[in-house]
Amino acid sequence: MTALHAAESYVFVDDPDARQVLDVAPRSLLDGRAPRLLDEWQTAPELWNLVRRAVDASGEPGRFILTGSAVPPDDVTRHTGAGRFLRLRQRTMSWWEKVEGSGGHVSISGLFDGDRPAADLAAAPGLESVIDNLLRPGFPAMAVLPRELAADRLRAYVEDVAHVDIRRIATVRHDPRVMGQLVVALARSVAADVTFTTLASDVRVAAPTIGAETISEYVGLLERLFVVEAQQPWTPALRSRARVRTSPKLHLVDPALAAAVLGAGSERLQDDLETLGVLFESAVVHDLSVFASALGGEVRHYRDSNGKEVDAVVTLPDGRWGAVEVKLGGTKATARAASLRAAIDQIDTDAVGDPAFRLVVTGTGPTLVMDDGTVTAPLSALAP
Template identity: 70%
Template sequence: MDTRDVVGRDYRPRIVDAALVRALEAAGAVLVEGARATGKTMTALHAAESYVFMDDPEPQQLLGIAPRSLLSGEAPRLLDEWQLAPELWNLVRREVDAAQLAGRFILTGSAVPADDITRHTGAGRFLRLRQRTMTWSEKFDEDRERVSVAGLFAGRTPSTVFDQADGLDEVITGILTPGFPAMTDLTLGQSAARLRGYIDDVSRSDVRRLADVRHEPAVIRQLVVALARSVATDVTHRTLASDVRTVAPNIDAATVSRYVHLLQRLFVVEPQNPWAPALRSRARVRMSPKLHLVDPALAAAALGAGPAHLMSDLQGLGVLFESAVVHDLTVFADALDGEVRHYRDSNGREIDAVITLPDGRWGAVEVKLGGGQLDIGVASLDSVISQIDTDSVGEPSFRLVVTGTGPTLVTDNGTVTAPLRALAP
């Protein structure tokens, strides 16, 4: 469908497009989930042949008198923000069962309704896709040599490129440019203001649509700040509660855990779960997830961190950069039906990101902000992988060091290094 005809804007292609086409060929209904403003409606409209927006007044009226009429239309039919009318889930399921055809419906949603029977009757009928904010390769449509994650899994190595390395100021701009499609063309000051408004909306309205929250919005807002301060770390709910006590002195870790769960249901927070391979040593794998906000620019806005601040705080910049890398790798892994995990053992050895595929292949990724840290990243990967029982899990398909300011090349031991801006699916 031509999105300009419907919403007055041309469609900007997204990495998730191909996955949506495949899903529509395989299932009767596809559910596209993700945080508010990540572009789900535009992506779904682009693939749909008819649509209904559930937040419009007319569909809300029809729900009470003729809900099945909302399903009538050329396939694929988009039901946008379906969670506003959870009863549609079972109606769609029955329609899919009756038609026995693929590609009947696309549902989009920016919040996960509470678990009940409607969430357990989609097996075999629905496929789920997560739409995240835009990656650097989507935000910055540049003519440069790309390093494909799929290519790395296939054994292809990139050409050496020295003359496309970014400076630190360009890395900072990349982090502060939001991946929310409507914000990518704003100035950094304008987008920071929009992102702070986004956090306010989540704190005041979105969380309360999901559950009865007894604390004031300032508490949720402070929790988002605490999460931003701890992105890309396996922070505990106890530590987060300590941060939040600046505005809620009596809050406990159990309440913070509940609020984090609500933010996950809104897709504002995403866990990076641990990877637990067999080890050669007596070390134990740490099983805490790392937590990330939906977009690194949102984390920077929560912290009030602009270009000058990040330029003077390289440690904080490095944490946000790692979150940006994990974000993009997660989008690329999704395109391969894979996922991104992390590894940390009781001896303190870490792999920042481990991309795993359904067939058992895996790739190890180290993140270093500066190109001058390449040798440290290569040595770190070697050290950790030597402790992993590769007889059980196999050798990694690739070793990759992602930098902010370094070149693209292959080291003598076969490790690939590339700047984040060069990565692609």
């Protein structure tokens, strides 16, 4: 739908009529006013090379928009796209976008430029507000639905992925229940250093003999379908002899999706602050990823063998970086700021530079700049 707003003409490649044309005259699908949208192009990967040749033959920029709900299985067909294609991952909406009246007065790009927010003690949200916003899906059509109905839609989405979408892109020998159980296991472990062995043990209720290698393959399929996103590690040079951990953290595409498959509604989350804290950290990483992508950056995490860690490291192409800690309760911000400083002390800043900012994101805290320069703000205050 986003691409349709930008396109002057379009074709749905998975439409039966388009499939017939594809068999006899595939180049004709490229005919139309520019920009021309080819939706679900990955169902016909040969279109990639046809588009590439059309781009080479014309000096006109921005001729095509290719959109898809899955990554094609074979990158060989796409290796000649360098210099011709720009890739954009579309994530679900951030809190700044989906929550009406969100403050949005702490800009991530502004923090990189040296801006620091004014103190706002009234910005501290209540716990009920945090839970309500977390359970509000970032999928536009679901954001306005009652929470229970939205959760039902999200669980139905996972069922469709397990029964239909996975089998469109790969041969899966296990029952769809196994894939559904894997999504639940991933939801339980979002924002954690979970191993495929641990995930396999969580899924063995539905598949007693499943192994870590198969789980790894299935997680890869869920990544290709944009259900799972990996938060890769940040591996800077260190001052100490500590070793940097290199395993990624795994997140579901939307924190409300994780809550839905766990059956975690408002009342349960109020009574289970540990689960709420994990889901909240995933929500922060999600929003930082949205904001970082607008700057051409990405969000990683840092953890070393000395037990020092940074929940999120926002890195930009020019080498600048910001360190972010996450804590649900606003009263813990001072302790998290100290933890952040201790982790940064391990990093060789002569090699990577000092962080452009240190930020503690809370659920229920105010917006402040601490005496040591660390910014603390609620997630509801963050903006691009």
